[in-house]
Amino acid sequence: MATPANNVETLATQEYKYGFVTEIEQETIPRGLNENVVRLISAKKNEPEWLLEWRLKSYRHWLTMEEPKWANVKFDPIDYQAAYYYAAPKSKANRPKSLDEVDPELLKTYEKLGIPLQEQELLSGVAVDAVFDSVSVATTFKEKLAKLGIIFCSFSEAVQEHPELVRKWLGSVVPYTDNFFATLNSAVFSDGSFAYIPKGVRCPMELSTYFRINAKETGQFERTLIVAEEGAYVSYLEGCTAPMRDENQLHAAVVELVALDNATIKYSTVQNWYPGDKEGKGGIYNFVTKRGKCQGVNSKISWTQVETGSAITWKYPGCILQGDNSVGEFYSVAVTNNYQQADTGTKMIHVGKNTRSTIVSKGISAGHGQNSYRGMVKILKNATGARNYSQCDSLLMGDKCGAHTFPYLEVKNPTAQVEHEASTSKIGEDQIFYCRQRGLSTEDAIGMIVNGFCKEVFRELPMEFAVEAQKLLGISLEGSVG
């Protein structure tokens, strides 16, 4: 019979399933960062003057900032001058009008990932804005959405086609001064997605973006902006896998969501950036700023995330609950295996009256993984009747990993109700034996136990995404317990 230790070793050596590199000619700006690079990025994208000014303002502000050190993660200093700040597939010069014009190499990449665009277009009814490196290569279902007045396109395109909307909302939730990584993003963001749902419109399909880092040593600076006007509804899916790399890659995205009166935005993420090898070499640094503003009354923003990848994750999708009766939700599964580190959680800022927030965080640590939940619930003075419920569960696999919880509560209104529950458990040998005695393999047993643990989060995901998330979790944890 295999001993637990043997099992761990055999299976931990399994290679990252999505580790391959697509050979495509890259058009890059020289390494390093200075004002000229910022200008060059802006010029390449043919941006209006105000946007260049905004980038420059951000860049100058960034120079005055220091990399934050408070997160419970360890990494060698990042040399910001050694990275490339812009790379685009060359075919970008003549933007493809349809999938037929898309570089076949790119399409093959997606196929390997199991997300062929054509199939998605035809079968799943998901509109895909695929971001390959920094530039969108294909946008589908646009016409159908356009009939409803929904705008769903790459960020660059939005800048060209709808500058008034971009100008109005860009930086309205995450100001350019917000934090070191968000400010860097504001200076050098390359592309991303833009969605605008007009008043009273319910978006009839899930909007989806597949991100992918491909160019060697290319920092990724995605920028996503979603605006739901009064009474609008949208569900947005973000998912990603990254090819195998030896060198650490920085990913500093910004996502801004705005929900006006009675609007609802549901934002779901399955994140599977390359986590590094079993020794902790390589992997993506995922330093992301995600924030939603429930600006209108009765508005709702819901974040659901499944984080299995990245060497380091630093991410706190939050909600500013400004409108009265607005609702913020955060459902999260974060997995750390081998030498992965995650410091993730949420911020719920209650500003308006009777605002409600729910936080359900499930952390899974295996191998030498370190998993920290960091959550802030802030109830401001005027937030009469505000309520928060937080639940924070950790699951440990093996005895070399760690789980940490850092809840911050700041309550300035005496009528507020705040509840926090936390638990830590270990996958028991008795649970695994019970499953095996019923004929299930150890792997299946672990998969089942872990999925059971994450159930409350998975059920918040759209169906097809939930299936993908469960699979990912299985892959990420293979061989973690013998």
Added chain:
Amino acid sequence: MLLEIKNLHANVGNTEILKGIDLKVGLGEVHAIMGPNGSGKSTLAQVLAGRDVYKVTEGEVLYGGKDLLELDPEFRAREGIFLAFQYPVEIPGVNNTYFLRAALNAARKHRGEEELDAMDFLTHIREKIKLLEMDETLMNRPVNEGFSGGEKKRNEILQMAVLEPKLAIMDETDSGLDIDALRIVASGVNSLRGKERSIIVVTHYQRLLNYIVPDFVHVLSNGRIVKSGSKELALELEEKGYSWLDETVPVSERA
């Protein structure tokens, strides 16, 4: 012969628990293994199921003529060995029906049979749920989570009924059951008796054997089978108590 245990020794850490068990179980037979606390009854059950906290140090176990000790627990299960746990384990968040279907399909796949989908499976188990007078809502709850003691034991027997093992080992299934639950569990087990299935009932008390009448009774004491006989042996034991056994153990072996 379905099961043949020869001179089986097993340890936990450095402590020897089983000190040379010999036992033969033929197909279709029901054997009761009785004995005082600490005699090694549960250890024997767990060793047969393949729990690796117990180390077999000597002896062999043949199952259908094949070396059982070579097999990992899940393969023993798929080959038809079922252990009804004394303390069934809770698995939070995992749906009871889903779990049982996964277990059945693992065995079916192993046998080269087609796996059952959710609908077929429901049809398959409905009858068995009725037989065990189980509350059907338990099937939609997480495995054993929040179940009463009696519900957990009934759930074990339901699993046994669905998995249709060749060899069922029931580890103190009667413990913690009131008389009604005992009757239901026993009738469930009795309905599973048959030519193609052998059952080992591990119990401390004779009580269960009024309901599940064994073909053979073995008395385990201090890691060895010290007496074997027909069902009357259980009654004799009930009457005289386990201390009677001490007199049956050779003087040289007494503690």
